Amino acid sequence: MKDNWINNFIESKKDLFLDIVAVKACEDVVNKVANDKNVDKVFQEKPNQLYIEMEKIFDTTTDDFMIAIIGFSFKTGIFFMPNDLNFSGKLDIYKGKDGKRFVEFSKKSLEAFLKIVDILLENEVQYTLISEMLGMVLGTSNNDEKTQIKEKLKKWVEITNFTDDEELSVKKFWFLVKAISTLLDYKDVNQNPDILLKIDNMIEFSKGQGDTAKSNRSKFNQMGFDCIFPPAFDLKMKYYQKNGNKESEKNTARELAEFYETVAQKRIEVLDANNLQVAIKLYEDIVRLCHSCGIQEKLAIAKKRLDDLKRQLEEIPNSSKVIFNENLKDLLPEETKTIINNLTNGFPCLSLIDQIRFIIKHLPLVTRKEIQAIREHNKKNMPLFEFFNKRIINENEQTVFSTNSEESKESYTLFHHINEIMIVFGSLSEVMFENHFDVDLLKYMLKKESILEKRLYFINKGLKLFLSGDFYIALYVIVPQIEYWFREVVYQNGGQTSNLNSFPIEQTKALSFMFKSPELKSYLGEDVCWLFEEMMTKEPMNIRNKIAHGLDLNDNGFCVYFILCVIKLMLEPELNEM
Numbered sequence: 001m002k003d004n005w006i007n008n009f010i011e012s013k014k015d016l017f018l019d020i021v022a023v024k025a026c027e028d029v030v031n032k033v034a035n036d037k038n039v040d041k042v043f044q045e046k047p048n049q050l051y052i053e054m055e056k057i058f059d060t061t062t063d064d065f066m067i068a069i070i071g072f073s074f075k076t077g078i079f080f081m082p083n084d085l086n087f088s089g090k091l092d093i094y095k096g097k098d099g100k101r102f103v104e105f106s107k108k109s110l111e112a113f114l115k116i117v118d119i120l121l122e123n124e125v126q127y128t129l130i131s132e133m134l135g136m137v138l139g140t141s142n143n144d145e146k147t148q149i150k151e152k153l154k155k156w157v158e159i160t161n162f163t164d165d166e167e168l169s170v171k172k173f174w175f176l177v178k179a180i181s182t183l184l185d186y187k188d189v190n191q192n193p194d195i196l197l198k199i200d201n202m203i204e205f206s207k208g209q210g211d212t213a214k215s216n217r218s219k220f221n222q223m224g225f226d227c228i229f230p231p232a233f234d235l236k237m238k239y240y241q242k243n244g245n246k247e248s249e250k251n252t253a254r255e256l257a258e259f260y261e262t263v264a265q266k267r268i269e270v271l272d273a274n275n276l277q278v279a280i281k282l283y284e285d286i287v288r289l290c291h292s293c294g295i296q297e298k299l300a301i302a303k304k305r306l307d308d309l310k311r312q313l314e315e316i317p318n319s320s321k322v323i324f325n326e327n328l329k330d331l332l333p334e335e336t337k338t339i340i341n342n343l344t345n346g347f348p349c350l351s352l353i354d355q356i357r358f359i360i361k362h363l364p365l366v367t368r369k370e371i372q373a374i375r376e377h378n379k380k381n382m383p384l385f386e387f388f389n390k391r392i393i394n395e396n397e398q399t400v401f402s403t404n405s406e407e408s409k410e411s412y413t414l415f416h417h418i419n420e421i422m423i424v425f426g427s428l429s430e431v432m433f434e435n436h437f438d439v440d441l442l443k444y445m446l447k448k449e450s451i452l453e454k455r456l457y458f459i460n461k462g463l464k465l466f467l468s469g470d471f472y473i474a475l476y477v478i479v480p481q482i483e484y485w486f487r488e489v490v491y492q493n494g495g496q497t498s499n500l501n502s503f504p505i506e507q508t509k510a511l512s513f514m515f516k517s518p519e520l521k522s523y524l525g526e527d528v529c530w531l532f533e534e535m536m537t538k539e540p541m542n543i544r545n546k547i548a549h550g551l552d553l554n555d556n557g558f559c560v561y562f563i564l565c566v567i568k569l570m571l572e573p574e575l576n577e578m
Contacts, residue, residue, distance in 0.1 A: 005065035018132035022080035064112040071109025127171035166214040202232040253293035401540040422557030433469035495519035
């Protein structure tokens with residue numbers, strides 16, 4: 001798929017995403033620069049060569065998508081290239097030889113994007129790609145360009161209508177949400193009654209979808225859950241807000257709250273834990289809505305109903321069990337899915353002891369050498385691997401981790417490798433969580449060490465929570481016991497676990513010092529000591545610090561992996577054998 005990108009978009013049988021197709025479009029030129037032995041590898045030389053090669057393409061190609069992507073990159077500094085799990089990164093803005101050249105990049109890029117959207121909408125295809133293009137150009141356009149985009153938006157909204165094809169109509173719905181929300185920010189548009197009619201049409205369509213909309217998102221959760229109706233109501237409230245009609249805005253919010261209640265009631269009537277959790281989620285949305293919109297007569301009732309549902313959920317056995325998403329396995333290669341299915345088919349028939357033996361025997365304790373080999377492999381297959389920094393954002397949209405050093409790149413690779421490991425072991429753990437075994441059996445399996453025996457009560461409590469599926473709560477119980485264990489190993493083997501910086505008061509050293517001690521390295525082994533140091537004290541996992549301070553874990557599977565590694569360490573050696 002190298003030439004005539006628009007035709008390829010139209011003919012594609014699957015939803016396309018802008019960053020992925022942009023990477024493919026730029027793939028040849030990026031690899032040419034990356035593999036050019038004549039270009040110095042110092043940081044700025046390759047980007048400079050990339051600018052030159054892309055400018056040649058911009059001036060000679062007749063493909064609108066190539067013009068759009070390259071012009072956008074020159075204008076914003078955002079370049080698309082294969083880069084680990086990311087598809088773009090920031091370089092310096094390239095303005096060419098003068099300011100006029102920069103204006104040309106911007107103008108031609110916008111014209112190309114608008115032309116592509118016109119063609120795709122006319123063919124009723126690739127609404128996700130259209131929405132992403134729209135978001136990208138709106139975020140980087142000046143006032144004159146936004147006026148040009150506005151006229152196009154009005155036409156696009158007018159010609160986009162729902163059909164009997166529900167999946168296609170849901171895609172159209174999300175495009176309309178983006179387009180109309182943008183239009184409502186223009187003063188000469190937000191009083192247009194035709195816009196209100198279109199929004200009412202969206203509301204009726206989305207209400208018909210309930211909380212199981214025919215969307216891609218609903219395919220990847222076990223209950224087919226996806227509510228698309230709130231954004232439609234939000235558009236109507238925004239319309240009235242822009243027109244200063246507070247009463248109509250409040251009535252629309254009240255109508256949304258009532259529909260939430262209707263959908264939640266259908267879930268409640270099923271009377272199982274999964275549907276109750278969905279109903280609780282819906283009622284939490286009702287409470288937030290009533291509070292923000294000042295619907296006092298419904299707020300108190302919704303709060304009471306929410307509390308009742310939570311109490312009802314607590315009465316259902318094992319209702320807090322974490323459910324792994326089975327449908328995500330559909331994304332795996334067929335060979336991998338076959339292996340997982342073969343493992344999980346016979347796994348439920350095993351006893352608790354044999355299940356734990358099986359998991360522990362096959363669970364890999366990742367080594368630093370393996371991670372270094374993975375990085376080298378990635379660099380070989382993707383020449384621009386690690387070209388850009390990777391960042392992890394927490395729930396407050398704060399950057400909590402960035403790969404700005406060799407050490408952090410190593411930690412990031414481990415973080416994602418554990419995620420790959422847990423595709424299989426997460427499935428096996430799910431089976432184990434469903435069996436409700438008596439965890440006290442584990443106390444006969446643990447190493448007979450005095451240090452462990454002192455904390456056996458807490459360890460067993462934590463493992464019981466883990467085997468019931470409450471592994472986040474289990475972490476809060478188990479992590480302090482592991483830290484105690486490692487500290488005691490150092491102390492009892494003659495290592496220093498405190499200092500006298502504030503003589504005569506002894507201050508306990510941080511856990512990171514324990515991992516550097518020869519005593520703990522000798523006890524665990526260099527590789528295991530490195531693995532636990534990464535998981536417990538270094539971002540992006542840093543489990544010990546996050547547990548101690550109540551921070552968001554940003555879990556990608558490493559929490560269950562950590563506890564399984566703990567069990568592997570604690571078991572008697574002979575129980576690791578089948």
